[in-house]
């Protein structure tokens with residue numbers, strides 16, 4: 001079996017999850033190169049990886065590059081993705097810089113892997129919030145169509161990177177430490193130094209804004225869900241609207257999703273579809289929780305129920321590890337689909 005020279009760019013929350021997924025899934029690697037802004041050795045589980053400082057000179061002979069750097073004009077993919085491609089690599093990018101470009105396939109293998117082969121060197125991984133919603137709704141869309149989707153996400157701090165994940169811990173510790181010995185009704189629930197990463201304190205709080213405010217007062221994160229889901233389904237007629245909320249959870253995003261199908265459907269036929277949907281673990285009698293799904297591969301779905309007033313309209317609850325299926329695992333599944341299967 002052929003083995004590949006693989007690069008991982010960025011070793012934050014997603015990059016480390018990628019290194020873990022590549023190892024756990026036994027991706028056939030000949031040489032692994034790991035890049036970030038600064039050189040050092042890092043530990044992921046029991047393995048030590050040497051991180052090289054990225055520069056235009058050190059990406060010869062790379063077959064596949066998984067990008068998990070920050071977004072925007074100073075981010076890794078804006079600066080280096082094209083250079084990797086010019087040297088012959090296929091790039092899978094986790095950020096939002098290229099997701100909506102017409103010549104860049106936006107892929108969730110369970111839903112649209114047939115689009116992978118159209119790539120011109122660059123393939124985009126969708127946003128974590130989009131991935132779990134589209135996987136959860138994938139079988140329902142295929143069988144019954146979707147007229148409307150209303151989604152509320154409760155997003156973990158690790159969705160904003162490693163530093164954001166740590167900030168939940170630091171803020172929580174500050175509040176716990178300063179209230180030692182204090183009676184409950186005299187607790188001081190605010191941090192003194194101001195929020196560490198988010199726009200507001202995240203410990204013991206929720207923040208109903210992820211990203212910046214855009215058209216119609218929706219945020220960048222909310223528009224990502226709409227536009228990326230339209231592109232992946234290849235159907236912009238689905239009326240999708242979202243509210244994205246940051247919550248004090250370390251890992252795994254939760255989503256309450258209301259949807260109306262185009263075709264007439266019963267609750268029991270939806271249950272059958274959910275049980276058969278690739279990538280979904282449906283539990284009729286158990287609701288998934290972020291703490292239980294961390295480190296797992298599936299999109300966990302529960303609490304399926306009818307809208308008592310509207311035909312063909314339902315709610316479901318879904319939870320998924322944002323760093324795994326929401327990012328790293330999806331990218332690794334994409335490259336598994338690029339290579340011949342043994």
Ligand SMILES: NC(=O)c1ccc[n+]([C@@H]2O[C@H](COP(=O)([O-])OP(=O)(O)OC[C@H]3O[C@@H](n4cnc5c(N)ncnc54)[C@H](OP(=O)(O)O)[C@@H]3O)[C@@H](O)[C@H]2O)c1
Pocket residue numbers: 009010011012013014015035036037038054067068069070071074075076079094095096126127128158159160161162163322323326327
């Ligand atoms: N977190 C999630 O749940 C999630 C889900 C889906 C998609 N994403 C996307 O995945 C990407 C990575 O997110 P993350 O959460 O892992 O971020 P993160 O924890 O902040 O880590 C960012 C990493 O990128 C590296 N980096 C930044 N600019 C770079 C540059 N110009 N050249 C080389 N390396 C650079 C940093 O290097 P240093 O360590 O040297 O500073 C760091 O290792 C982002 O585009 C994000 O939007 C994240």
